[in-house]
Amino acid sequence: MAGPLADLLTVLHNAPVAEFGVLAGVDDESTGVWLAEAVESYRSISSFLTAAQRRAVESFLDSEPPAMAGPLVFSHNDLGAEHLLVDTETGVLTGVIDWTDAAVTDRAQDFARLFLDLGPAVHDAVLSHYRGPYGAADFDRTVFYARCTLIEDAAYGIETDNPAYYRAAIAHFPHTFDA
Incomplete structure (x- = not known):
């Protein structure tokens, strides 16, 4: 699950913010x-x-x-366990649902819900496949x-x-x- 989830986050976080901000709004709280x-x-x-x-x-x-750290990115913004569809037999991520909170926001918000709901091991596994910037300040957030x-x-x-x-x-x- 970590690889596909990291791939999704990599694509989301590299999407053109100007275009997605119009669709999803900006959450810069x-x-x-x-x-x-x-x-x-x-x-x-x-x-x-x-x-x-x-x-x-x-x-x-x-x-x-x-x-706060920038730049803001397109984010699912509520990437909790209840929004991840996983094949129970294979453990393969098959989908992500409930995009109603999607926004241009801090990338750490996607990682936060993963950390909270799925724990540090899953967070770290996703990060090991993630192809975007993520440092100590991102982890703190x-x-x-x-x-x-x-x-x-x-x-x-x-x-x-x-x-x-x-x-x-x-x-x-x-x-x-x-x-």
Whole structure:
């Protein structure tokens, strides 16, 4: 799955931004805004977390967000596990669905959802095949976005009275906050 997913990301991230920006729009929300939204979402989940989880999240929320880096690229922008169609017998990626969040944005957002939902091993495997720029600053933003998304997903589960959604988000806590 890593090779085809990396191929897809390579093509997406090298697509002509001017053309795709017209189709999908631009999502250039700053990391500061992401952090502020995570702080707001944290209020919904703090009482449900263990003391160790609260310390980890609060330490993250008290830190400076990573600097934005350019250039913006065309991105699926919600490349979570639920949007990847995989043949269960072969493990081959057969499709990617739900392009409603596609946008011209930070490439790290595609990698963040992979990191969050599928873990560091899949993230690293995809990166080993990816043919685009990706350095330490990109990884920092990937982890940042993954952490913000975990907090947002957990809050969504609490706010919508969907314990399964909350539990699914929290299941990713160890690899997302230990990165």
